[in-house]
Amino acid sequence: MTYKYNNVYIEDAFTIGGPYESNGPIGIYLSKRYTKDLYFNETSWEKAETKILHESIFNLLKNNNLFDNDIDLIISGDLQNQISSSNYAIRNFNIPFLGIYNACATISEGLIIASNFIESNNNKRIIVSTSSHNMMSEKQFRNPTEYGAPKPDTATFTVTGATSVLVTNNKSKIKIESSTIGRVMDLNVKDVNNMGAVMAPGAGETIIKHLKDLNRDNNYYDLILTGDLGIYGEKILKDYLKQKYKFTLKNYKDCGTIIYDISKQPVFAGGSGPACSALVMFSYIIDLMKEGKYKKVLFVPTGALFSPTRVFQKESIPSIAHAISLEVVK
């Protein structure tokens, strides 16, 4: 499903990264950097993640001189079971809440719901948030890192960070121009350490659907930016599009390979997690858009709908990807 919008803008965003993200290539673009450890003065990984998610919302409000009752709605989701990072961060705000989950594609789902609510003139200001935490994710989805389980090169490294985005009908420099909601794909991949392979087909289908629905060609976007496919997933996506659609991706990058220096940091095939694409897009890329380097960006966060329980039951891993077109306003 593809939507066009005339009235939806990004007013501001607040991005927070942990030590790996702060010391990586996009570190200087982040709103706030934690460089010491992954606890952030909390007593559990779950609480640490909640703390930075709360902080991203709190600072977004503060920086824009807004109070809770200036915000119509907050839409948020994360990887913690029962999206607890969102539930617990948001109980401290007096703002109506919708909880969402599309794994690492969560930020795009939130932006699409927010855009539709704003475009229909029912809302003026919506905050869309997401977070992820490396240690929380490893513990919940694989093994606590203390076990020291070895990983193959195709594994990705969950980003520790939080992003909150203020979506509004107030004209600003960056517009949400259109969006495409993806469908659940499953190509029978069962390898929990190769999420790039799980997610690449979903990304490919959503990109093709978006371009086709809006009758756009390969040159329309200055940048097509997928979520977190990593170095192997990037290659699979390119091959998939070439073989299935004879389509050659141009001006293409992946957030998972932007957020870290893969040659130097111990991150395997690159970054992942809902905060990966959210941090890259709403710190580094949005700054480059404001500077005029990119005018039209297709942002395609990708999500592996991975359930450890289901994988133990020998199921394959489904995936999803949604596309958002962001444009610099003339």
Added chain:
Amino acid sequence: MTYKYNNVYIEDAFTIGGPYESNGPIGIYLSKRYTKDLYFNETSWEKAETKILHESIFNLLKNNNLFDNDIDLIISGDLQNQISSSNYAIRNFNIPFLGIYNACATISEGLIIASNFIESNNNKRIIVSTSSHNMMSEKQFRNPTEYGAPKPDTATFTVTGATSVLVTNNKSKIKIESSTIGRVMDLNVKDVNNMGAVMAPGAGETIIKHLKDLNRDNNYYDLILTGDLGIYGEKILKDYLKQKYKFTLKNYKDCGTIIYDISKQPVFAGGSGPACSALVMFSYIIDLMKEGKYKKVLFVPTGALFSPTRVFQKESIPSIAHAISLEVVK
């Protein structure tokens, strides 16, 4: 946040219940009944839940002579970690998907998002789905039932069932007239066997907000129907509204006490789970609306945003409730 709609209707719904639900007071109103066991010919509780969720979507399409490409969007969520029941059921359909999570208030969240998407004329037909499974829930949130852990009277019994609702801009007998999105409440309750107490304040705040925003009084609705507070939660809600707002609830019922015969079935304080309010509303209550017994119903599903991990970490349990006004079209 309260919205009014002019153009949003319930075209149809398909409801499925397990043995306890099929043998309970609303059994005869369900679209499909499983009366043998809770496996539904599958090999795990997770797969059993996914099967009935898939079946509810499949039959809703079939009964209305619709194909995948007639549906613009499917919005679904459930209690399984990573909302896997939804992810795995929906991978079999070629329909764009948004995953949501507001615990047992999920059906209301889905209906509100669907209503806004349809009201803005961007969509014609959206399916909103949810499911829950008693054994899956007990295993994931508390203990596998095989352990035989005793429970206090305030515990509720998770409903096994699935509901899919077809929301549309085609005029039908039942209209979604307005909605109110609730905020996350936390009154510091930590008892995982007393969800009624956790959720009652959230329900109370959302009911008051809805009536106030639309300037409606105590007599406006023929029925105010909360999600799954159970017999103790019902009482807490009434007390909460009386003490805090001097407000006396009239024409009030709770889905958790409707779905089972509490005097005869072994269900403690009543039903719970996302399928509880969804089954009661879209089988029994909607039939009574069509027959003219109720003309205006305020449907208020309630959700305990309960995370076992967080409770082990000594956190309290937040809750949420959203309200949907359903009216018989004249």
